[in-house]
Amino acid sequence: MRRKKRTETTIEAHQLFVIRKPGNSVLAWCPECGAEARMVAPETAAILCGVNVLTVYRRVEAGLVHFRETSAGALLVCINSLPITTAQTDLADSTGSSLERN
Numbered sequence: 001m002r003r004k005k006r007t008e009t010t011i012e013a014h015q016l017f018v019i020r021k022p023g024n025s026v027l028a029w030c031p032e033c034g035a036e037a038r039m040v041a042p043e044t045a046a047i048l049c050g051v052n053v054l055t056v057y058r059r060v061e062a063g064l065v066h067f068r069e070t071s072a073g074a075l076l077v078c079i080n081s082l083p084i085t086t087a088q089t090d091l092a093d094s095t096g097s098s099l100e101r102n
Contacts, residue, residue, distance in 0.1 A: 030078040032066035039068065039076035049082055 024044050030037040040048070042056045045065070049056070056077065059065045066078035 025079075026076065028068065028076060030066050030080065031068065033078060033080055037066070037078045037080050039078055042075055042077055045077040045079070045082055048079065 025038050025040045027036050028039045029035075030039070042053050042060070046053045046056045056065070060067050060075065060077065064081075065083075066081040068076050068078075070076065
């Protein structure tokens, strides 16, 4: 009787997102995380998640992502709560500082 040889291959993929437009992300207090976190506009959050902006707003309304509103009424979404399906995300603001997410 012949033995069958089985080969298992594992593929690991990494994606890197760099946001360099001024004002696209800010470091702000996230009440849900209880710490400072990188916050982005809903449009940027939609790009990072690969969904449309309406889906981001629905997730905000459902309480599925962390968010806060600025004193001017602008909505900011915490990237730590986004359902990003990447192994690693690096967000850099215009000053070059970065926050790495694994």
